[in-house]
Each structure stands twice: as C-alpha cells, then as structure tokens.
Amino acid sequence: MKLRDIRSLVNIEGPARSVSERLARTCHSVDDVRKLAAKRLPRSVFDYIEGGAEDEVSLRRNRSSFADWSFVPRWGAIENLDLGSTVLGEPTALPVILSPTGGTRLFHPDGEVAVARAALAAGIPYGLAHLSTTPMESIAASTPELRRWFNIEPVADKGALQELLDRITRAGYEALLVNVDCRTIGHRERDYRNGFSAPPTLRARTVVEGALHPGWAWGLLRNDAIAFPNLDGTIPAGPMASDPGMWRTLLAGSYEPTGWGDIEDLRRRWQGPIVLKGCVSADDAAIAAGIGIDAVQVSNHGGRQLDHMTSPLDILPEIVERVDGRMEIIVDGGIRRGSDIVKALALGADACAIGRPYLYGLAAAGQDGVSHVVRLLSEEMSRTLMLLGISNIKELRDSGRALLRHRNGMGDKQS
Ligand SMILES: Cc1cc2nc3c(=O)[nH]c(=O)nc-3n(C[C@H](O)[C@H](O)[C@H](O)COP(=O)(O)O)c2cc1C
Numbered sequence: 429m430k431l432r433d434i435r436s437l438v439n440i441e442g443p444a445r446s447v448s449e450r451l452a453r454t455c456h457s458v459d460d461v462r463k464l465a466a467k468r469l470p471r472s473v474f475d476y477i478e479g480g481a482e483d484e485v486s487l488r489r490n491r492s493s494f495a496d497w498s499f500v501p502r503w504g505a506i507e508n509l510d511l512g513s514t515v516l517g518e519p520t521a522l523p524v525i526l527s528p529t530g531g532t533r534l535f536h537p538d539g540e541v542a543v544a545r546a547a548l549a550a551g552i553p554y555g556l557a558h559l560s561t562t563p564m565e566s567i568a569a570s571t572p573e574l575r576r577w578f579n580i581e582p583v584a585d586k587g588a589l590q591e592l593l594d595r596i597t598r599a600g601y602e603a604l605l606v607n608v609d610c611r612t613i614g615h616r617e618r619d620y621r622n623g624f625s626a627p628p629t630l631r632a633r634t635v636v637e638g639a640l641h642p643g644w645a646w647g648l649l650r651n652d653a654i655a656f657p658n659l660d661g662t663i664p665a666g667p668m669a670s671d672p673g674m675w676r677t678l679l680a681g682s683y684e685p686t687g688w689g690d691i692e693d694l695r696r697r698w699q700g701p702i703v704l705k706g707c708v709s710a711d712d713a714a715i716a717a718g719i720g721i722d723a724v725q726v727s728n729h730g731g732r733q734l735d736h737m738t739s740p741l742d743i744l745p746e747i748v749e750r751v752d753g754r755m756e757i758i759v760d761g762g763i764r765r766g767s768d769i770v771k772a773l774a775l776g777a778d779a780c781a782i783g784r785p786y787l788y789g790l791a792a793a794g795q796d797g798v799s800h801v802v803r804l805l806s807e808e809m810s811r812t813l814m815l816l817g818i819s820n821i822k823e824l825r826d827s828g829r830a831l832l833r834h835r836n837g838m839g840d841k842q843s
Pocket residue numbers: 476477478490527528529530557558559579607705727728729730731732760761762763781782783784785787
C-alpha cells in the first residue's frame with residue numbers, strides 16, 4: 429500500500445458541531461442513549477426511571493415478549509416508503525406517542541417543555557402527566573401546534589373533576605388518557621433501597637451523588653423547585669410543593685373508589701377522545717368500546733404497578749380480536765426498537781407509546797436527546813419495513829400476522 433492510499437483511508441473527524449451531531453456519532457440505539465442517561469443521572473434518579481414493581485417480572489417480560497416474535501419478510505418492490513398514519517382519527521408522522529411520565533424536571537431542567545418541543549418537531553402526540561412538573565398551560569403556550577393529550581385518574585369528587593376538565597379544556601388539550609391501573613402505587617423496591625426521596629433532600633448521600641453528577645445537580649439547583657402545578661386546587665401550591673410529606677402522599681397514591689360508572693360519567697362530561705390507559709382485559713376493552721371510549725392503551729405502566737402481569741404485547745392479539753375495529757388500540761411497554769413498533773402494528777395495534785426511551789433521551793441531552801430517540805426509532809422502523817417488503821403502515825397492518833411467527837407457534841394458522 430502506498431502512503432497516498434493509507435492517507436485516503438484516514439478520516440479524522442473534527443469535534444461535533446452540535447449536540448445532535450454528537451448524539452448521531454455516539455448513540456446508535458436507544459440502549460446507547462440509556463447508557464448516556466445512566467452516566468448523567470445520580471444512581472437513585474436513574475433507578476427511579478428504570479425500575480419496576482417488586483421482582484420486576486412484568487418489567488422484564490415487557491421486553492422479552494418482543495423477542496418471541498420473528499419476522500417473515502417477503503419479496504416485492506417498495507414504493508414511497510411512508511411511516512405516516514393516524515391516531516385518534518388525526519394524522520401523525522409516526523404511529524408513536526410520547527406517554528405521560530410524572531416528575532420529568534427531575535431528569536432534566538427543561539423537563540416537559542423539552543419533551544413537548546421534540547414531539548412537535550417529530551409530528552407526534554405527547555400525553556402530559558397530571559403529575560407533570562410544568563403547568564399544563566405552559567406546555568400549551570410553548571407548543572400551541574402540538575397534539576397534546578392529558579393524563580388523569582378517575583375522580584370520585586365530581587366538583588373537583590369538572591374543575592379539572594374545565595382547566596384542561598381551557599388549555600386546549602385534545603384527548604384524555606385515563607389511568608385504570610393505579611388504584612394504589614406499585615412497590616418499586618429500588619427506590620426504597622436507594623433511599624430515593626422526592627423532592628431530593630440534601631442528605632449526605634444526595635450531596636455526594638450531586639457532586640459526582642455536577643451537570644444534573646447544577647440543572648436542579650438553578651431552576652425552580654420541583655412541584656406539581658397541575659394539582660393546584662387539589663393540593664395547596666407554594667411551600668407545600670416542596671414538603672416531603674406531600675410527595676409521600678402523592679407517591680403512595682390516594683385510592684378513590686371509582687368504577688365503570690365514573691368512566692361513563694367522564695364520557696358524558698368530556699366531548700373529545702378518551703383513551704383508557706392500562707386496560708389489558710379483553711372484557712374491559714369490550715365494555716369500554718360499548719360506552720363510547722375511543723381507544724385503549726394496552727399497558728402495564730411499564731412494569732411499575734402490578735408485578736407478574738401479562739405483557740401488553742402478549743395480550744394484544746386477544747384484545748384486537750375482541751375489539752374488532754370498534755375503537756383504536758395503542759400499546760406500550762418495553763418498546764426500544766423500531767422493529768418492536770412494527771411487530772405491535774402487525775399484531776393489530778394502531779400505534780405504540782413509549783415512556784423510558786424518551787426519558788433516557790431527555791436525561792442525556794434535553795430536547796435534542798428526545799428528538800434523537802424518536803429519530804432512531806423512526807429510522808429503525810423504515811429499515812425494518814424495507815427489509816420486510818412493506819411500503820407503508822396500512823400495508824403493514826393489512827399484512828398483519830402473515831409477517832410474523834411466534835416461537836411457540838401462536839398465530840401460525842393466520843398466515
Ligand atoms: C419515570 C416514569 C414515570 C411515569 N409516570 C406516569 C404517569 O404519571 N402517568 C401514567 O399514566 N404513566 C406513567 N408512566 C408510565 C408510562 O406512561 C408508560 O406507560 C410506560 O413507561 C411504558 O413503558 P416503557 O417505559 O417501557 O416504554 C411512567 C413511567 C416512567 C418510566
């Protein structure tokens with residue numbers, strides 16, 4: 429080899445000119461972004477994102493169910509590859525939703541605003557948590573064009589409910605995501621073992637963790653104290669917001685004896701779409717369809733609530749069959765690859781939602797990090813569809829299970 433040939437092989441990259449360029453060079457998968465988030469955050473805060481309930485069987489199963497399905501690609505021309513679809517009857521650039529997550533400013537000072545801006549840039553909806561650390565009105569003001577959904581629990585006190593619904597309406601939210609999986613809060617033992625306290629209190633351990641993660645600590649200290657401004661009216665604002673007692677009450681959950689009657693009542697009060705989040709029983713899905721609910725989000729809360737629970741992907745075919753097109757089906761839990769989204773859609777979901785993946789992006793690099801995660805999933809979806817021989821989401825959903833084989837033979841007869 430001549431010196432000239434060797435020189436042509438050497439390609440020394442200059443420093444990255446932007447955060448997105450640095451992410452593009454270093455993070456080639458959601459798991460790479462996760463590792464970056466793990467470095468940026470104190471262990472106890474990272475574990476708060478990462479952990480699941482009790483033995484974390486639900487958490488692990490969410491991920492492993494995707495590996496039970498393998499692709500059966502077909503040969504044929506790809507024409508105008510397109511990931512666009514609709515969700516709740518409206519267009520979306522990708523069949524992906526950023527699912528609600530509480531306490532988001534703990535992970536990055538730009539919190540929910542950064543997530544909302546990334547969702548808007550990607551052309552996908554974002555569900556804001558009731559326990560978000562930014563007021564619902566500020567998200568509306570920062571991203572007026574965004575498809576904004578709002579996450580609530582069923583509420584027994586109808587006066588309080590109506591006040592909340594009026595506020596959500598005034599702030600221009602399109603849809604409600606109603607939790608039916610939070611009668612109490614799952615026992616996330618990592619948090620107890622880590623002594624995770626919210627809000628972060630200045631104990632010796634916190635000081636050490638902060639010193640070891642100065643970027644995170646500085647972001648937390650130079651911004652407003654973490655608070656839950658969407659609860660104003662329910663819980664006094666101001667100094668109470670940083671009272672550990674209030675956090676304990678919130679994190680332990682407060683059971684409200686609500687049932688189907690309250691969902692029917694909500695249907696009468698809210699004119700826009702309603703999604704039941706955490707619905708995993710085909711019987712419940714059928715009842716929901718019967719009372720005019722628009723969609724279910726098949727979910728086990730990312731394995732954070734009931735342990736040893738079915739994974740959303742495992743139960744999805746049963747729900748698809750029972751719902752029989754009467755409402756939309758969103759699925760979440762364990763989605764880390766574009767190919768996971770393709771599998772869920774082939775099994776009959778209309779769209780997928782993600783939680784931790786975008787939080788990894790947020791913790792790693794704010795809005796740029798969230799955008800990078802959505803870009804990775806979108807590129808992986810495109811590549812998977814190309815390799816499968818599928819041009820668009822409609823064709824994917826029409827082809828359905830013919831594209832998949834279950835390792836135990838489930839679904840083979842449909843092919
Ligand atoms: C840190 C964290 C906080 C969450 N907070 C909420 C919440 O306030 N309301 C809610 O309905 N779901 C919440 N979820 C669940 C997500 O909306 C979603 O169902 C779940 O994260 C999906 O699983 P995945 O993380 O594997 O994508 C939270 C999840 C995480 C990781």
